[in-house]
Amino acid sequence: MDEKVGKFWDKYLTKxxxxxxxxxxxxxxxxxKTLKLFYHLLGGDKGKELxxxxxxxxxxxxxxxxxxxxxxxTFFLPWQDEKGLYLPASLGYFPLKTHNEMxxxxxxxxxxxxxxxxxNREAENQKGVRVLIKKYAGFREFYTYAHQYLLNHYPELSTxxxxxxxxxxxxxxxxxxxxxxxxxxxxxxxxxxxxxxQRQNDEQRKSxxxxxxKKSEQIDDKKxxxxxxxxxxESIMSLMEQVKVDRQENDSYDEDAxxxxxxxxxxxxxxxxxxxxxxxxxxxxxxxxxxxxxxxGKGHFIDEWxxxxxxxxxxxxxxxxxxxxxxxxxxxxxxxxxxxxxxxxELDLMELDRxxxxxxxxGDEINIDTWIDYKGHQNRSxxxxxxxxxxxxxxxDMSTLILADVSLSTEAGITQEIRVIDMIKDSLMxxxxxxxxxxxxxxxxxxxxxxxxxxxxxxxxxxxxKYNDDIRGRIDAIKPGYYTRLGAGIRESAKILEKQxxxxxxxxxxxxxxxxxxxxxxxxxxxxxxxxAIEEVKKKGITPFCITIDIEAKEYLPYxxxxxxxxxxxxxxxxxxxxPEIYMNLTK
Amino acid sequence: xxxxxxxxxxxxxxxxxxxxxxxxxxxxxxxxxxxxxxxIEAMGEMLGREIYTVVCHDDLSAADLVGRHLxxxxxxxxxxxxxxxxVRNGGICYLDEIIEARKDTTVVLHSLADYxxxxxxxxxxxxxxxxxxxxxVVSYNPGYQNVLKGMKPSTKQRFISxxxxxxxxxxxxxxxxxESGIDEKIAQKLVDIAGEIRRLGDCDIxxxxxxxxxIYAGKLITKGFDPYQACIHSIVESLSDxxxxxxxxxxxxxxxxxxxxxx
Numbered sequence: 065m066d067e068k069v070g071k072f073w074d075k076y077l078t079k080x081x082x083x084x085x086x087x088x089x090x091x092x093x094x095x096x097k098t099l100k101l102f103y104h105l106l107g108g109d110k111g112k113e114l115x116x117x118x119x120x121x122x123x124x125x126x127x128x129x130x131x132x133x134x135x136x137x138t139f140f141l142p143w144q145d146e147k148g149l150y151l152p153a154s155l156g157y158f159p160l161k162t163h164n165e166m167x168x169x170x171x172x173x174x175x176x177x178x179x180x181x182x183x184n185r186e187a188e189n190q191k192g193v194r195v196l197i198k199k200y201a202g203f204r205e206f207y208t209y210a211h212q213y214l215l216n217h218y219p220e221l222s223t224x225x226x227x228x229x230x231x232x233x234x235x236x237x238x239x240x241x242x243x244x245x246x247x248x249x250x251x252x253x254x255x256x257x258x259x260x261x262q263r264q265n266d267e268q269r270k271s272x273x274x275x276x277x278k279k280s281e282q283i284d285d286k287k288x289x290x291x292x293x294x295x296x297x298e299s300i301m302s303l304m305e306q307v308k309v310d311r312q313e314n315d316s317y318d319e320d321a322x323x324x325x326x327x328x329x330x331x332x333x334x335x336x337x338x339x340x341x342x343x344x345x346x347x348x349x350x351x352x353x354x355x356x357x358x359x360x361g362k363g364h365f366i367d368e369w370x371x372x373x374x375x376x377x378x379x380x381x382x383x384x385x386x387x388x389x390x391x392x393x394x395x396x397x398x399x400x401x402x403x404x405x406x407x408x409x410e411l412d413l414m415e416l417d418r419x420x421x422x423x424x425x426x427g428d429e430i431n432i433d434t435w436i437d438y439k440g441h442q443n444r445s446x447x448x449x450x451x452x453x454x455x456x457x458x459x460x461d462m463s464t465l466i467l468a469d470v471s472l473s474t475e476a477g478i479t480q481e482i483r484v485i486d487m488i489k490d491s492l493m494x495x496x497x498x499x500x501x502x503x504x505x506x507x508x509x510x511x512x513x514x515x516x517x518x519x520x521x522x523x524x525x526x527x528x529x530k531y532n533d534d535i536r537g538r539i540d541a542i543k544p545g546y547y548t549r550l551g552a553g554i555r556e557s558a559k560i561l562e563k564q565x566x567x568x569x570x571x572x573x574x575x576x577x578x579x580x581x582x583x584x585x586x587x588x589x590x591x592x593x594x595x596x597a598i599e600e601v602k603k604k605g606i607t608p609f610c611i612t613i614d615i616e617a618k619e620y621l622p623y624x625x626x627x628x629x630x631x632x633x634x635x636x637x638x639x640x641x642x643x644p645e646i647y648m649n650l651t652k
Numbered sequence: 653x654x655x656x657x658x659x660x661x662x663x664x665x666x667x668x669x670x671x672x673x674x675x676x677x678x679x680x681x682x683x684x685x686x687x688x689x690x691x692i693e694a695m696g697e698m699l700g701r702e703i704y705t706v707v708c709h710d711d712l713s714a715a716d717l718v719g720r721h722l723x724x725x726x727x728x729x730x731x732x733x734x735x736x737x738x739v740r741n742g743g744i745c746y747l748d749e750i751i752e753a754r755k756d757t758t759v760v761l762h763s764l765a766d767y768x769x770x771x772x773x774x775x776x777x778x779x780x781x782x783x784x785x786x787x788x789v790v791s792y793n794p795g796y797q798n799v800l801k802g803m804k805p806s807t808k809q810r811f812i813s814x815x816x817x818x819x820x821x822x823x824x825x826x827x828x829x830x831e832s833g834i835d836e837k838i839a840q841k842l843v844d845i846a847g848e849i850r851r852l853g854d855c856d857i858x859x860x861x862x863x864x865x866x867i868y869a870g871k872l873i874t875k876g877f878d879p880y881q882a883c884i885h886s887i888v889e890s891l892s893d894x895x896x897x898x899x900x901x902x903x904x905x906x907x908x909x910x911x912x913x914x915x
Binding site: 097098101102104105106107169173199200201202203205420422433436437439440441627628 | 720909
């Protein structure tokens with residue numbers, strides 16, 4: 065009972081003190097998408113993300129009631145750094161929704177005006193305010209109103225008035241202003257930012273190491289499966305030993321993830337005979353329905369471009385083709401059906417596309433033009449006499465190879481539940497479904513790499529296979545791999561596409577970031593090799609096209625693919641819907 | 653003084669004149685509504701030449717350009733196409749959106765677009781030498797991403813290329829005032845809006861707002877339309893169908909041309 069009374073009292077007090085209009089509040093989560101677009105519209109940096117800001121405590125003079133209720137002590141202040149914008153989770157200073165919404169837009173607009181590194185917060189804000197109200201009539205109206213309203217209802221803000229005029233600064237934060245970032249030294253603010261960064265780093269490392277650990281444990285498990293090992297040759301024993309050592313190292317998170325990755329490399333590839341290790345896996349893991357990656361042959365070698373020496377490194381990269389077996393055939397997931405219906409209506413429009421073919425020796429109708437032409441021809445015996453025409457569905461004569469990058473980075477989450485890899489899977493399903501209905505020829509491959517010695521090239525569907533439940537099962541079984549040796553992936557795909565008979569060949573690359581690998585295949589080296597690979601592709605008469613969700617891709621994609629051969633998708637969740645649309649646009 | 657209003661963006665007029673003097677064909681690329689067609693019209697007037705415009709589409713056959721046999725009471729006779737007319741009589745043959753035409757159609761241009769300057773017509777067995785005043789101009793919009801379309805390099809490399817973009821802010825402002833009759837203040841606002849939308853780039857909208865759309869908005873405003881409404885109908889709705897993009901564009905317009913907040 066006491067508790068109840070206490071709660072009630074607390075509620076009452078908070079209500080009395082809080083001047084926030086709860087009902088008219090606007091939530092950041094509801095409008096963050098539009099805010100982001102708006103930010104870009106006003107010339108904001110496209111690499112920056114929008115986030116919710118943390119609470120900060122600021123010493124202010126509070127009324128007695130506020131002190132009792134604990135209100136007014138902490139504030140959600142808008143700020144920015146090199147990585148993103150940080151805005152309050154909700155805004156409700158004004159009694160009208162439109163004004164509260166406008167407040168968000170105002171803050172975003174002001175963020176584009178305020179210099180991150182500017183030391184003088186007041187001067188920066190005032191300058192920004194002046195620019196905005198001069199340029200935008202809408203903001204002028206809002207600012208005049210908001211300023212007046214805040215002055216009337218937040219008497220402690222009156223210091224703003226003076227600070228606006230350029231004299232002393234008030235210490236009650238002005239809701240219409242932008243504040244310095246947490247990390248910059250400012251006495252007013254608690255700085256727990258560093259810890260946050262540290263924590264994030266740790267987490268990231270943990271997930272990386274976890275991935276590595278999983279892999280090693282997976283191999284380790286086999287040791288215990290049954291007594292089969294008894295009959296295996298000696299070499300296997302050495303494998304076990306290696307596994308053991310590695311596991312110990314993995315138990316501590318302090319280990320450098322990169323080092324782990326290199327170690328992992330040793331484990332899976334340390335065997336001289338790749339086939340033997342593969343057979344070992346097969347023997348031990350044959351239990352029904354467990355998805356297994358089955359190697360198709362020993363792998364083969366292809367070249368790589370070294371931009372420093374300006375030569376091809378002959379047979380430098382080892383491509384290892386894999387296929388997932390024991391996958392469960394599945395139908396198109398229910399969640400994608402609605403989207404598929406929408407796409408279908410667009411597909412129908414394409415299928416209606418019929419063209420006239422004339423100059424035929426036989427056909428549906430007589431082409432009057434050809435007939436007249438014949439009549440007027442000087443030398444009739446020379447005339448080809450192809451008088452007929454016919455309407456037929458446009459045969460598109462296209463072969464499309466989709467190459468999806470399934471590197472470790474696709475493990476990253478878009479939201480709590482959805483990872484990038486999930487979106488890639490969904491996209492591949494919707495996309496294959498669309499192409500199947502269009503009756504276009506297509507194939508799907510995925511790749512990931514660890515150094516030049518192992519570029520896994522997964523076959524999801526080749527050109528000859530029929531699209532069916534099994535293919536969907538394989539798409540569903542796609543797992544994030546390791547790194548992105550993009551040049552190798554492109555060269556291998558080009559080899560496959562080259563053998564196709566179609567007049568038009570399209571190589572569609574689905575990527576989530578820059579080419580990179582653990583060895584020197586990073587930065588310039590990776591970019592240059594990829595560029596070279598794309599040039600080779602173009603020489604073979606194949607059109608490359610890249611679809612990426614890497615927002616920074618604008619910096620290197622035009623260099624790699626040319627201005628018109630890539631598409632940037634800001635929101636990875638849109639990928640499944642956009643992919644077929646891009647394809648249809650490309651081939652209309 | 654030419655009737656058609658055209659304000660040069662940079663050196664395109666001089667280049668056109670130079671190319672004309674040396675009988676070189678011209679290729680103009682640029683986004684939609686940036687003034688390609690208007691430029692050709694103005695040039696035609698300036699040089700006093702007739703313009704034969706052909707808008708290309710994927711059913712355009714070589715016969716549509718060169719000509720074909722027709723029938724009258726005396727039997728069949730040959731009818732010149734627009735290209736042949738220009739070649740015979742002199743004038744500018746302007747092929748708009750050449751990328752839309754089938755690749756085999758554009759091949760008839762090859763012999764005209766290099767030093768030979770002849771047009772062979774295989775149906776009549778005639779080989780026409782181009783009139784000294786004949787000039788070939790083609791245009792296309794490089795913004796479309798398409799695998800199946802695109803100019804053959806062998807066609808592309810026979811032209812002097814002129815690359816157009818949306819005019820610079822002050823030029824665009826003058827164009828807007830001249831074309832739609834709005835005052836400088838509103839013109840400035842429209843140009844500001846355009847500058848902001850063009851910043852969005854190609855990941856959210858297919859193509860940025862064109863000068864043509866801005867002129868439409870200006871015209872609606874001179875007719876007495878509320879500037880906010882005019883912009884919504886001429887600019888925002890034409891650019892996208894995506895809800896979130898529409899919303900944010902609407903917001904942008906409302907910031908420039910206020911729709912009272914208290915509604």
